[in-house]
Amino acid sequence: MGLGSTAGNPCAERGFGRTVLHRVLPTFVFFVSFFLLALSHPAAAQDYRFNSVRVEGNQRIEAATVVSYAAIARGKSVSAGELNDAYQRILGSGLFETVELTPRGGTLVISVTEYPTINVINFEGNRRIKDEDLAKIVESTSRQVFNPAKAERDANTIATAYSQQGRVAATVTPRIIRRTDNRVDLIFEIAEGSTIEVERVSFVGNRVYSDRRLRRVLQTKQANILRAFVRSDTLIEDRIEFDKRVLRDFYLSRGYVDFRVNSANVEFTRERDAFFLVMDVQEGQQFRFGKITTVSEYPGVDAAAYGDSLKIKSGVVYSPTLVESSIARQERLAIKQGVDFLRVEPRITRNERDLTLDVEFALTKGPRIFVERIDIEGNTTTLDRVVRQQFRIAEGDPFNPREIRASAERIRALGFFEKADVEAREGTSKEQVIIDVNVEEKPTGSLNLGGSYSVNDGFGVAIGLTENNFLGRGQRLSFTFSTAEDAESYVLGFTEPFLLGRELRFDLDMGFSQTDSSYSAFDTQRAFFSPALTFRLAEISTLNVHYSWDGSEMKSRDTPIHGPVIGSEIAQGGVTTSGLGFTYTYDSRLTGLDPNSGVLFEVGADYAGLGGDSEYIRTKAKAIAQTKIMNEEVTLRATFEAGALNWMGNTNSRTLDRFSLTSDIMRGFEPLGMGPRDLSPDASGVAYDDGLGGNLYAVARFEADFPLGLPEELGLRGGVFLDVGNLWDLSNVNTAAAASTCGPAGTSSCIVGADGAWRSVIGISFLWSTGLGPLRFNFSRAISKESFDKEQTFDLTLQAKF
Structure with missing residues (x-):
């Protein structure tokens, strides 16, 4: 790939074929002329004196400009070497295709041939990268003087852009087509090649x-x-x-x-x-933390209080992240106590014998420097306050380099900017610094098209519109429409991450959904409205407080196939619920001491009764513990989940209000396939067999994911699982509506399973990480169940975006 490579090229006569000749021939003639002059006039060959300089051949470039490049003084002695330097300066200006210097007595004649002007720039052969994208990365532009060296650089730039897409075999050849009035069309001929x-x-x-x-x-x-x-x-x-x-x-x-x-x-x-x-x-050897100590070199600061704030302990696998988080924790404590300019210096001692690292956190007094101001540039759409909210310091506060680095990471994590550089420079005095924030924005809106499939709901399509930086305020606005064979929903969501300028997230979700599932004896319609506030309690714990309004209705199908209990619930018509709730979350899986282990604990409660038709208290708790073993090849996970519904209203609860164990809670059964059921007979004596859900449930799930030994590029992993669960209790249910006797004997109640029974399911999974999304196959078998349960031995889920 090069400008001089024109052998066998039919486009050579279009301009590039004579480039080398135009450059070499004038130089050759120049030196031959001086050689002949030297033979005939040996003394004069070393010394010239010009009274005038004449420029010939220039059309666009002023003669004075050419003379200025030559820099030949009139009336002064000029040597042959100085004439050669003048020639090189004129040629090196990049404005001329050929240059000749000819002494004619007392006149120096400079003959030039100007480079043509670029008429248009075209790209040929490109399919993977659009013309407008290529035009942004090349230096050459229309109506500028054509420069072969610049065109060569542009060709290399285009080839590099293709190599970034894996097309390292791409070749780019610049060509020119000469037009009238000393103009040329610059064409980049691109052979993209295949992806390697x-x-x-x-x-x-x-x-x-x-x-x-x-x-x-x-x-x-x-x-x-x-x-x-x-x-x-x-x-x-x-x-x-x-x-x-x-x-x-x-x-x-x-x-x-x-x-x-x-x-x-x-x-x-x-x-x-x-x-x-x-x-x-x-790899080297693995080190663990040895002695962890804190010493104070800051007058008046007690090291004991700072040492007590540390989370890391001796024997834990060493990690620089834990050291950094410990330093940040101690410096935050200093700010809380009003100790300014405290710096924490980690001093590490290496113990080769027992492969430990002793860490001493030294509390020192840093330089007395304040933040003069924070300058933000490059944000054309995003408001300044959105960037400033990521700083935990403000103008006038003590300067902390570690906090500035953390703020830079938070700015990048917003996802609003292509790049974000945060640097500190000296301010108006040595005791002050100015923090410069230079950002380059990128599109923050997205259109997501997706598909899903599950055994329960069938195939579905999801369309989502999301703007993560709405009006440059850092707010998220989204609308999602999803539909499957048996369910569809419309949800509008809004999030303000810094309500009232504080680290307080506000969420608002509202929407409408309806289902028409073959696994239940009724259809549903639901509209909901739910604002929520979420704030951080500690490093890895949050509290969510929310209000919810819900209007739902159980609807009978055209051909009623439900029993008397479901019928009594349908007869209630539309039911509204209004209530408050909270959810506490503790999650150490990503930020804990051990990168291979972690726990999630979540507990919440909702009280409904602030108006509406229902009054109850619903509580739920979930605990997850996971770890990786066998050099992180195998992931072990244990989950415990439980819930309780305490109905307090004068009305009866409905199946919609009670718990039902779907496949994401308890595998191996259909939705409403386990737990209490209504087996009341119809007119012909055939049982309706309606799942009713339950007020209480408890589930334990144990699973392991592991490689299958197949080529990793297939993206396939295996898994085994054991689920144990129970769903029971029908308090405040209109069980009187059910028939009092069932079956030919007519001696037993038609409501079964209300007292509960433990079920257990074993199974295997195949997890396929595809380019379209995660695909999971579950094959299960119930090893203990009730005779009236509805087992589901196969489950397939797919979530895809494209």
């Missing part, structure tokens, strides 16, 4: 973690069968550099402080149609 993918990613030197585990860390992926939908399997140089960093972060967070990437080699396959990426790593 990463066929295999492998590692050398890793002993603790397998190649499969490390590949999950990298952003670069191996090519898989869905490569048409995935671009992460193409080779991008910047991505490899990013992979090196995340791989190092992965090992450092697990105590391997000496880890390093020796090299990342990329090789073509023998057929030269794919790449092999081989990373040579050195």
Whole structure:
């Protein structure tokens, strides 16, 4: 790829074929002329004196401009070397295709041929990158002087853009077509080539973690069968550099402080149609925390209180993240106590014998520097206050470099900006700093088209419109429409993350839904309105307080197939519910001390009775514990979930109000397939068999996910699970509506399962991470159940966006 490569090219006569000749021939003539002059006039060949300079051949460029480039003084002695320097300066200006300097007595004649003007710039052969996108990255522009060197750089830039998409074989050749009036059309002929993918990613030197585990860390992926939908399997140089960093972060967070990437080699396959990426790593030894101490070198500050605030303990696997979070915790404590300019300096002592790192947190007094102001630039849409809200300091506060870095990360995490640079510079005095925030905005709206499939609801389509930075205020506004064969919903959502300028999130959701499921004996319609406030209680715990209004109705189908209990609930017509509730959440799975283990605890309660037709207290609790074993190849997870409904109103509760165990709570059964049922007979003596739900439930789920040993590019993993659960209690249900006797014997009640019974289900899962979304197959079998339960041995779910 080059401007001089025109051999065998039919476009050579269009301009580039004579470029080298035009440059070399004048120089050759120039030196030959001086050589002949030197032979005939040996003394004069070394010294010239010009009284005038004449410029010939220029059309657009003023003669004075050419003379200024030559810089030949009139009436002064000029050597042959100085004439050559003048020639090089004129040619180096990039304005002229050819330059000749000819001495004629006392006159220096400068003959030039100007480069043509670019008429238009066209791109040919490009399909993957649009013309307007290519026009943004090239230097050459219309109505500018054509410059071959610049065109060559543009060709390289375009080729680089294609290599970023994995098309490293793309070639770009610049051509020109000469027009009248010394104009040219600049054409970039592009041969995109095929995408060259990463066929295999492998590692050398890793002993603790397998190649499969490390590949999950990298952003670069191996090519898989869905490569048409995935671009992460193409080779991008910047991505490899990013992979090196995340791989190092992965090992450092697990105590391997000496880890390093020796090299990342990329090789073509023998057929030269794919790449092999081989990373040579050195893991080193795993270190743990040794002694954790805090000392004070700040007068008047007691180290004991700061030491008590630390969460890390001896014996925990060392992680720089834990050290950073401990420093931030102690500095926040200093701010809370009104101690200004306190800095925490970690001093680490390495113990090779027992592979521990002693950490001493030294409380020191930092320089007395204040924040003069915060300048924000580049935000054309986003309001300044949205960026300022990410800072925990304001003008006039003590300067804390660690807090500035944390603020920069929060700004980037907003997702509003292509890039966000936060730097501190000296202010109007040495005791003050100015914080510069330079951002580059990116589109924040999205249109999501999705599809889903489940055994219960069938195929569905979801359309979502979301604006995450509504009117530049940092607010989220969304509308989602989803429909399946048996259910559809319309939901409008709004979120203000900083209500009243505080770290207080406000959510508002409202919508309408209806179902027509073959698994229930009735249809439903529901409209809801729910505002909520969420605020942080501690680092990994939050409290959500919400109000909800709900209007719902159970509706009979055209051909009634329900029993008397469901019939009495349908007869209630539309029912409104108004109430308050809260949800407390503690989640250490992402920010806890151990990156491989974590727990989630969630408990909430809702009181309905602030107007409306219903009055009850509903409580729910969930606890999840998970860990990774066998070098993080296998994930173990245990979940316990329970709920209770205490009906307090004068009316009877409905199936819609009670709990029903769907497949995301208890696998192996149809919706309303386990728990209390109404087996009242119809006129012909056949039982209706209606699921009624229950007021109480408890479920324990145990599962393990593991690799199947198949090629990782397939994205398939396996799993096994055991679910144990119970759903019972029909207090405040109109059971009197049911028939008093059932079956030929006529001696037993038609309501069964109200006293509850424990069910258990075992099963296997196949999890497929496809380019369209996660696909999960569940095959289950109930090992203990009641005779009236409705088992579901297979379940398939797919969630996709495209």
